[in-house]
Amino acid sequence: MIDRTSPTQATIAKKCKRDGALTCAVTCIILLSVLVLLVPLHAAAAKNDFVWLVNGDRITCDIKTLERGRLRVSTDSMGTVQLEWDDIVRMSSADEYIIELTHGERFLGSLVDSGQDGQLRVMLAGGEVLLNMADVVWIDPVKEGTLTDLWDGHVSVGLDYTKANNSSTFSGSFGARRRAEDFQVGISATAFLRSQDGASDSRRANLEIEYRRLLLQRRFWALVGLLERNDELGIDLRSLAGAGYGRFLVQTNRSLWSATAGAAVVNEQRAGDEAGENQIEAYLNTRHEYFLYHSPKTTLNTNLTLFPSLTDPGRLRGNLGFYLRRELVSDLFLELRLYGSYDNEPPEEGGKSDYGLITSLGYSF
Structure with a gap:
């Protein structure tokens, strides 16, 4: 009888059986998210909105959201498309x-054609206001949308195999975010699994959820779970729950830069005995995102977190993450990811640092 199970499926199944629960769970999240993307979600809506472009064209559509310099609209002929805010x-x-401006002020109302290029007229409950479109960084409808209207995200996967030493490496990442009027939610997961004849397997995985309660003047409260x-660091499982207070230092249609400070309770299950x-x-975090949507679309993200211990003075941990993402074709991208972790007082079976460079292919939604 011929075994029709592919080498890739067999490798992943073998690793899930051998690896810890967290590694297997994160891997499943990443792989299942690929399947979810294959299920189309559609919602019928009347196309009664209008968008005028710098080249003189007028698009009849259903305006969805503006975030990170791109306006998402739904059309009858082209489906859902992303338009650069500058256009x-x-x-x-x-x-x-x-509608939210760069300095954090928000307005609630309908959109009326101003008749003036670069100006956005908003009809409020008690009057109207004329806004400079260059100052607008976020627009979201009051009405409920579909799942794909409310969430943005990505999934990426990399797989390497070398026959000479029977070495295989799997890497994957998943991310999703939602922005509403008064809150922001982000979910991220990464997994790295490596096996090689004559060497111990290496596993690195994390799952992080962050909730931000948005306040006035670009400030926010944050809850973090990890x-x-x-x-490599001798950690079988590290669980973290924390809270902090932060602010968006920069908020434009090209970049976001935030800083958060707080405290966290941490439980460590260390390797060995x-x-x-x-x-x-x-908990000290700073995150900077830069996005450029002229072809090819490019995103750069840098995330630095420091954990000075309050119960063990002198101990310092830190995580650094960086990725560069460039679009190859529509929504399909090539990703270069750099990660690093440091602990000046690691467990007995772990090292002080762990770092790596990963390339993968991914899809954004």
Whole structure:
């Protein structure tokens, strides 16, 4: 009888059986997200909105959202498309939207054609306001949308195999985010699995969820949850729950830069016979995102987090993440990811640092 199970499926199944629960869970999240993307989600809506472009064209559509310098609209002939905010000169819609400016001020109202390029007229409950479109960084409809209207995200996968030493490497990442009027949610997961004849397997995986309660003047409260495994650092499972207060230092249609400070409770299950421990750590994070949507679309993201221990003075941990993402064809991208972790007082079976460089292919939605 011929075994029709592919080598890739057999490898992943074998690893899930051997690896820890966190590594397997993160891998499943990444792979299942690929299947979800194959299921189309559609919602019928009347196309009564209008968008005027800098070249003079007028598009009849249903205006969805503006975020990170791109306006998402739904059309009858082209489906859902992304328009660069710099290419739009006027808009109109009878629906109500929440509009946010670079300095954090928000307005609620419908959009009326201003008749002036570069100006956005918003009809409020008690009057109207004329806004400079260059100052607008976020637009979201009050009405509910579909799942794909509410969430943006990506999934990427990399797989390498070398026959000479029977070495195989799997890497994957998944991310999703949602922005509403008064909150922001982000979910991210990464997994790295490596096996080789004559060497111990290496596993690195993490799952992070962050909730931000948005306040006035670009400030926010943050709740953070993190699960992490890292064989190189001697960590079987690290669980973290924390809270902090932060601010968007920069908020434009080309970049976002935020800083957060707070505290977290951490539980570490260490490799080997070393006993686990609970700690309280400070939480210091800064994140910068830069996005360029002229072809090819490019995104750069840098995320640095420091964890000075409050219960074990002198101990310092840190995580650094960076990725460069460039679009190859519509929504399909090539990703270069750099990661690094540091602990000046690691477990007995772990090292002080772990770092790596990963390339993968991915899809954004």
